[in-house]
Amino acid sequence: MMTRRLVQLFTGLAMYGISLAMFIRAGLGLDPWDVFHQGVAGRTGLSIGAVVIIVSFLVLLLWIPLRQWPGFGTLCNAVLVGVFADVGLAMIPSFSHLGGQIALLGGAVVLNAIASACYIGARFGPGARDGLMTGLARRTGWSVRVSRTLIEVVVLAAGWLLGGSVGVGTVVYALAIGPLVQLLLPRFMVPAAIPSQAPAQVPGQARTENAAEEAGETVATS
Template identity: 85%
Template sequence: MMTRRITQLLIGLAMYGISLAMFIRAGLGLDPWDVFHQGVSQKTGFSIGVVVIAVSFLVLLLWIPLRQMPGIGTIANAVLVGLFADLGLWLIPGFSHLGGQIAMLAGAVILNGIASACYIGARLGPGARDGLMTGLVRRTGWSVRLVRTGIEVVVLAVGFLLGGSVGVGTVVYALAIGPIVQVLLPKFMVPERVKATDGTTSGPATEPVEAVPTAPAA
């Protein structure tokens, strides 16, 4: 079971990084955190993959006062998404015509949804940014919607001011990613094993699927 979870996690994170590269190549707008990453990248000269990794570890520092504990998936997420984003940008060409941009955007949204369901379903820990959100929810008592919206508005605004790309892709991502992941997550969710009173495992647990984050990975 653990082999499947780790394999699924790694595949999901690789696809997530490639989908980020596809969003950038589409040139029609990014999700809020990646608008921020792109803006920082443009101002500093570092590749977007390096910025994604650096921001991930900086956000993880904010987990300390929130008493959040990272999992294997948290650390893997912090490293691999950025690496595969840079690899994707090296492999994937840009488009100069709208038809190609739209096709690339559609592919990016679908691949991102599959990737998100894949790594969330592995149950090996949230990404740094989602962990920040859940930690703030727990410590403040505010709603998930309020905390997530507040964080994403701030990073979107800062990223836009730094030169990050905001456009129709930003809106499409916000509207489409939640429903896509919600549909796919049950297919990728690795069931937890139920421990019997004697300490043995008796079989997979049957649990309701948790609410899907709007932007689960980066």
């Protein structure tokens, strides 16, 4: 079981980073957080992967007042998505033909959904950004949908002002990612251990597993 979880986690994070590179190379617009990452990268000269990593750890600092606890998967997410985004950008060429751009965008959305289902289903903890949304919802009493919308509107606006790419891909992602992850997540969700047979949990393990489920609900309800 643990081997499956680890393989699923690392595969999902690698695919997520590659999907980000595909979105960028498609040139038709990014999801809200990546609009922000791209905007910051353009202003600072850092690679998109480096910005993703830096922003991930800055967002984790916001978990402290929300009393959120990162899991193993949270920390892996913070590093590996950015690494594989840069790897993908080095391997995937840009497309100038609209047909190629549309195909790349479609592939990016599907790959991103599979990647999300993989790493959420591994139950090692949510990504930094998903944890921020679920933590804000828990502390304020707002719904996850409201918390997610508020945060993503803010980062989208900031990213656009910084020069990030907003376009049809932004809309396609917003409309498609929730239903796709909701469809795929049951296929990748690792069953929770049966309480009577499970070993004693280490501190924070229950919080990590609950956070993974909340992260799945965050994506599925968007």
